[in-house]
Amino acid sequence: MRSLLRHWRTTAFLACAALCQTAGAAQGNVDWAAVEKAARGQTVYFDAWGGDAAINRYIAWAGDVVQRRYGVKLVLVKVTDIAEAVTRVQAEKAAGRTTGGSVDLMWINGENFASLKAAGLLYGPWVDSLPHARLLDASDPTQRTDFTLPTAGLEMPWGGARFTLFYDGAAIKTSPPRDPQALLAWIRAHPARFTYPQPPDFIGTSFLKQMLLLLAADAARLQQPVSSDFDVVTQPLWTWLDAAHPHLWRSGRAFPRSSPEQRRLLGDGEVDWLLAFNPSEAARAIRARELPDSIRGVHFAQGALGNSHFLAIPFNSSASAAARVVANFLLSPAAQARKSDIAHWGDPTVLAMAALTPAERALFGTGGRDAASPAPGPLLLEPHPSWTPALERAWSLRYGAR
Amino acid sequence: MSSLTLKGVSLRVGDKTLLGPLDAKIQPGEILSIAGRSGTGKSSLLAYLCGVLPPAFTASGQVLIDDQDITAWPPERRGLGILFQDDLLFPHLSVEGNLAFGLRRSGVPAGKRSEAIAAALASFGLGGFGPRDPATLSGGQRARVALLRTLLSEPKALLLDEPFAHLDDDTRMSIRTVVFDEVKRRQLPTLLVTHDAEDVAAAQGPVIRLEGLGAIP
Amino acid sequence: MKGLPIALLLFVGVGPVVAGFMGTVLGGLSASAWHELLLEPGLPIAALLAIGTGVVSTLIALTLAHVAVAVAFSRLRHTTLRLAALPTLATPHVAIAIGLVLLLSPSGLVLRALSPWATGFEQPPDWATVQDSLGLALTLGLIVKEVPFLILVLLGALSQVPASRLVTQGRVLGYGVFKTWFVAVAPLLQRQARFATAAVLVFGLTNVEMSLALGPTTPPTLSLLVWSWFTDANLATQSKAYAGALLLLLISVAVVGLVAGMATSVVRQRWQAWATNGDRVPSLNLDGMAARNASRVALGLGGAALGALLIRSVGGTWRFPSVWPAQLSIAAWTQGISDMQRAVTASVTVGLAATVIAIGIVLAVAEALHDSPLARRRLAVLLFIPLVIPQMAFLFGMQTMLLRLHLDGTWCGVLWSHLLFVLPYAWVVLAEARAQLSPGYRIVSRTLGAGPVTTWVRILLPQLLRSILIAAGLCFAVSMALYLPTQFAGGGRIVTVTTEAAVAMSSGDLRSAASYGVMQALLPLAVFAVTAGVSRRLFTHRQGMPT
Structure with missing residues (x-):
């Protein structure tokens, strides 16, 4: 019985592979069955931010599946910042290692993608040749441009993100602030109950960009590279921060190192706010008993900073075939549905629901929103990547050395 | 019955001669005393005879047992027994274990080794001491066990490096008597280095006195 | 023959430090870099x-x-x-x-x-x-x-x-x-x-x-x-x-x-x-002195920190000011069990291998140099370099060296980086212990008819066993604690309990960090317990053994 089942699975899988192959051939002229054949037995070292146990568990699950299904071994290499992996690829390039690199797949976006792309350190283009690439949501602008840079098929959208503020509904019973001035007023009225992760933490820097997009006189200017007008453009942000900092947690002299650390502060009751990129963050954490169930999410009324996060393959990957097989699996409706489930990770999908079969759509649940997640609102696009280091440096000059 | 011969033995540290050249032939049962203060290279001489001279020294000359030149032989083949002022019983072995380490495999059949050791202990007035921890023995007892261990290895010659210096007065006399009696009984050519005039007198043999550098017969 | 273990010790324990240090110097000798740094x-x-x-x-x-x-x-x-x-x-x-x-x-x-x-x-x-x-x-x-x-x-x-x-x-x-x-x-x-x-x-x-x-x-x-x-x-x-x-x-x-x-x-x-x-x-009495109580507090805080780790690792939602978590949850232990197993395996295998290799090399060198105190002192100074200069001053360069040798991100690379820090501790314990054994034991044993190998195995080694056990516990604990060397040489591919604890810590996930912290404490303590137990059972009736 069991072997019969396996046989049926194999057949279904082969049929699917054949289908996908035609689709792939149309897009990228790649023989996908050959890719899977080459992938079998390979080990994929997947460098990813490893700071969240739920995400690590999700990747471990994916590893089990690709091992079983494609004979690919997936090893998660946890980094505290993906820049570490970027550094390693650069060091390997400098040491002349053009094959057999130590990174096969990396979780990336923004300025890290920009620097690898500029230095020609990425494999590809490969994304369009994936069988599941046709399921991607073409209407989502964050999937085609990463911080204003065209992805050019060098990185695969993996998940969506909207900058979200979570607050403790037990402490804030009225409607929460939804614009910078209201937030500032709340901060002044409630000393030491608000904070944000210290830039250059990803969420910390994103908070700066979110506030700048809301405060800047001409937000469209941020879509262009930084130039000599940096001080003028960013002045409203510094004015806002100067006003807020004295009333922050630790009077703005210390900051949590990361969003998960701020989550712990919220859970312990040290602060009333949490900033995160994942709208389902609180829902998942409540389920995992990391946060009390009084936490609620909110977006700024004017719009939430939004982006996608991606997977990329370095130029010297020793297992590029297997890396593509893993990426394609992570794009499958089943994997994406599990990812968006708050029982596992709760990260928004990058697939277009319209491109899915009804059965596949059903995997994503009823679509009902949980109490802790905010209603979707307007989207604000990421600034050009050059703003990221510039903002981080300016922040560090102003507030990093007290 | 063997003899121990030293031919032109000298020791140097760098280009400084510490001792020698020494020439001596020690007959069976004879005790040659080498007397002198510390720092005259007496102990290094014994180390050279044993084949364990530290690399800081250089030496020349020949050592012979009977007519056999053993100068280049490894220590374990030379057939020399040595006793130091420290008894150097192996602390991790029992008294019996120490003696068994000394007892040669030839001569005593495998099943009889324990008996042979017990008999040897009894002959030294240490009957029943086999299972004891050496650390629980008195100084005199330990000295006797050390002597017995050396004798059980059936040496062809005996080297004594101030072997009585650490013992208290009463014990020293009795142990000296036991050792010298065994030397006579087994007719071992023996080289004694000491700074103690009583030892030299008790040995009743030829004497070489060392005065810093060089030897004065 | 004697030179071989010494050469091996220098190659393993000093070579990477020199190479790494050169690499760092070359990398840091740029005026623009210093300009950037000072700004x-x-x-x-x-x-x-x-x-x-x-x-x-x-x-x-x-x-x-x-x-x-x-x-x-x-x-x-x-x-x-x-x-x-x-x-x-x-x-x-x-x-x-x-x-x-x-x-x-x-x-x-x-x-x-x-x-x-x-x-x-x-x-x-x-x-x-x-x-x-x-x-x-x-x-x-x-x-x-x-x-x-x-x-x-x-x-x-x-x-x-x-x-x-x-x-x-x-x-x-x-x-x-x-x-x-x-x-x-x-x-x-x-x-x-x-x-x-x-x-x-x-x-x-x-x-x-x-x-x-x-x-x-x-x-x-x-x-x-x-x-x-x-x-x-x-x-x-x-x-x-x-x-x-x-x-x-x-x-x-x-x-x-x-x-x-x-x-x-x-x-x-x-x-x-x-x-x-x-x-x-005569009246100066330390019993009531503040310094004495402070040293008690310092030791007590260490223990209390371990207790706090244990509680946090099983705590669920935990609002201030509850002294106990509202719910207990062993999620941090059970959900990450495969990661934990992987990290424990790497920590234990690297730790044991580093311990065994370091003790082996040091015993061989200590034997070769047992009667050369000057050479021992000089070697000790060289071996101590990794401990008395900042780790980062040579680890950057060492990583490049491992990269060239294709040892970066490998178990062997991590092992080598650990040996740099384990060898000096093995040396401190064992070289002295060996030198303190009377040279007479070797002479007596050889003249009693035992060859050099028999003498070492049957006479010298047993007397060193207790020191070897102490060194083993110390070496394992040192290896267990190494963070930067593991991170540099392992490149994230070799994950130990310590790197996992640091990743969890730096991302603020205190519950996982606590579970890894508990494991970090348990493993070396277990090794200490084993070595102490064995040591106590060795030579129970031999009072003359060196301790």
């Missing part, structure tokens, strides 16, 4: 923080350790003290630091236990009890971790010093126990412990893992700044990191020199005057 906002504060926390923590830890050893000696309680020091000694820095955060932060266990009944706090106060801008919490953390280490070093030195006779002599002359101790014994102990003290000082100045958890962030300590540059994707920042590593090295050398110089002048002027003033101070 860094907050650089002077970061450097002052590193110097302040390093020097103050070392001086306090050293004082407390001396007082604790003096008191234990006067009451014949070495063993109790050794046991009290062991848990914190065996627990790596990362775990102690996480535990202290859980204890001392405003929502930590201490304030929870006092709130609201004593403090009136319904919410955690906005106090910077950890990550304060003066680095006080970091200083405290370093003290808590280094006091036990220094205590064990001093207790070890005690066996080389005729302490009882010296104290008796002093008391006969009418001096109080403690004046005698600090005039006659402590200086001798300190002389033996000077390398260890320098190592503690340099670690305090340059550590990453403790500042990560307890240090301030605006700006962080210099070492943390350099570490963050090294992991920056921007290539220009990389050369700034090399220059920063060199700056760390310069600062360390200068501070060690300055502290040593100042200590010498204090000894010359104040201590000698005090020692020779003829005042007997």
Whole structure:
């Protein structure tokens, strides 16, 4: 019985592979069955931010599946910042290692993608040749441009993100602030109950960009590279921060190192706010008993900073075939549905629901929103990547050395 | 019955001669005393005879047992027994274990080794001491066990490096008597280095006195 | 023949340090890198923080350790003290630091236990009890971790010093126990412990893992700044990191020199005057002294930090001011079980291999050099280099070396990087133990007819076994605690319990961090328990064995 089942699975899988192959051939002229054949037995070292146990568990699950299904071994290499992996690829390039690199797949976006792309350190283009690439949501602008840079098929959208503020509904019973001035007023009225992760933490820097997009006189200017007008453009942000900092947690002299650390502060009751990129963050954490169930999410009324996060393959990957097989699996409706489930990770999908079969759509649940997640609102696009280091440096000059 | 011969033995540290050249032939049962203060290279001489001279020294000359030149032989083949002022019983072995380490495999059949050791202990007035921890023995007892261990290895010659210096007065006399009696009984050519005039007198043999550098017969 | 083990020791234990150091120097010798470095906002504060926390923590830890050893000696309680020091000694820095955060932060266990009944706090106060801008919490953390280490070093030195006779002599002359101790014994102990003290000082100045958890962030300590540059994707920042590593090295050398110089002048002027003033101070009594209680608190905090780790690792939602988590959850243990297994396997295999290899090499070299004290001293100085210069000063370059050898990210590469730090500890314990065995044992054994191998195996090795077991426990604990070397050589591919704890810590996931911290403490303690148990069962009826 069991072997019969396996046989049926194999057949279904082969049929699917054949289908996908035609689709792939149309897009990228790649023989996908050959890719899977080459992938079998390979080990994929997947460098990813490893700071969240739920995400690590999700990747471990994916590893089990690709091992079983494609004979690919997936090893998660946890980094505290993906820049570490970027550094390693650069060091390997400098040491002349053009094959057999130590990174096969990396979780990336923004300025890290920009620097690898500029230095020609990425494999590809490969994304369009994936069988599941046709399921991607073409209407989502964050999937085609990463911080204003065209992805050019060098990185695969993996998940969506909207900058979200979570607050403790037990402490804030009225409607929460939804614009910078209201937030500032709340901060002044409630000393030491608000904070944000210290830039250059990803969420910390994103908070700066979110506030700048809301405060800047001409937000469209941020879509262009930084130039000599940096001080003028960013002045409203510094004015806002100067006003807020004295009333922050630790009077703005210390900051949590990361969003998960701020989550712990919220859970312990040290602060009333949490900033995160994942709208389902609180829902998942409540389920995992990391946060009390009084936490609620909110977006700024004017719009939430939004982006996608991606997977990329370095130029010297020793297992590029297997890396593509893993990426394609992570794009499958089943994997994406599990990812968006708050029982596992709760990260928004990058697939277009319209491109899915009804059965596949059903995997994503009823679509009902949980109490802790905010209603979707307007989207604000990421600034050009050059703003990221510039903002981080300016922040560090102003507030990093007290 | 063997003899121990030293031919032109000298020791140097760098280009400084510490001792020698020494020439001596020690007959069976004879005790040659080498007397002198510390720092005259007496102990290094014994180390050279044993084949364990530290690399800081250089030496020349020949050592012979009977007519056999053993100068280049490894220590374990030379057939020399040595006793130091420290008894150097192996602390991790029992008294019996120490003696068994000394007892040669030839001569005593495998099943009889324990008996042979017990008999040897009894002959030294240490009957029943086999299972004891050496650390629980008195100084005199330990000295006797050390002597017995050396004798059980059936040496062809005996080297004594101030072997009585650490013992208290009463014990020293009795142990000296036991050792010298065994030397006579087994007719071992023996080289004694000491700074103690009583030892030299008790040995009743030829004497070489060392005065810093060089030897004065 | 003799040269072979020495060559191997130099190749394994010193070679990578030299190569790595050269690499760092080459990488940091650029004017633009230094220009960038010196323009860094907050650089002077970061450097002052590193110097302040390093020097103050070392001086306090050293004082407390001396007082604790003096008191234990006067009451014949070495063993109790050794046991009290062991848990914190065996627990790596990362775990102690996480535990202290859980204890001392405003929502930590201490304030929870006092709130609201004593403090009136319904919410955690906005106090910077950890990550304060003066680095006080970091200083405290370093003290808590280094006091036990220094205590064990001093207790070890005690066996080389005729302490009882010296104290008796002093008391006969009418001096109080403690004046005698600090005039006659402590200086001798300190002389033996000077390398260890320098190592503690340099670690305090340059550590990453403790500042990560307890240090301030605006700006962080210099070492943390350099570490963050090294992991920056921007290539220009990389050369700034090399220059920063060199700056760390310069600062360390200068501070060690300055502290040593100042200590010498204090000894010359104040201590000698005090020692020779003829005042007997028979009443000077350490029992009630603040320093003694402080050393108790330091040891106690280490233990309490371990307890806090354990509670947090099984805690669910936990609002202030509940003393206990609202729900218990073993999720952190069960959900990450495969990661935990992987990390434990790597930690244990690397730790055991490093221990066995280090002990093997050191035994061979100790045998070759047992009668050459000068050569042993020179070799010891070389071996100690990795401990007394900042790790980052050679780890950057060593990573490049491993990259060229295709050993980066491999188990072997990590093993090699661990050997650099394990070998000196194996050397300290074993080379001395071997040299202290009377040369007569070898001569007696050889003349009794045993060959060189038989002599070593049957006569010398058994007498070294206890030292070997001590070295094994120490080496394993050292390997277990290594964070930066593992991170550099393993490139994230080789994941140990320590790197996992640091990843969880740096991303603020305290529950996972706590579970890894508990494991970090348990593994070396288990090895200590095994080696101590075996050691006690060895030669139970042989009182003359070296201990």
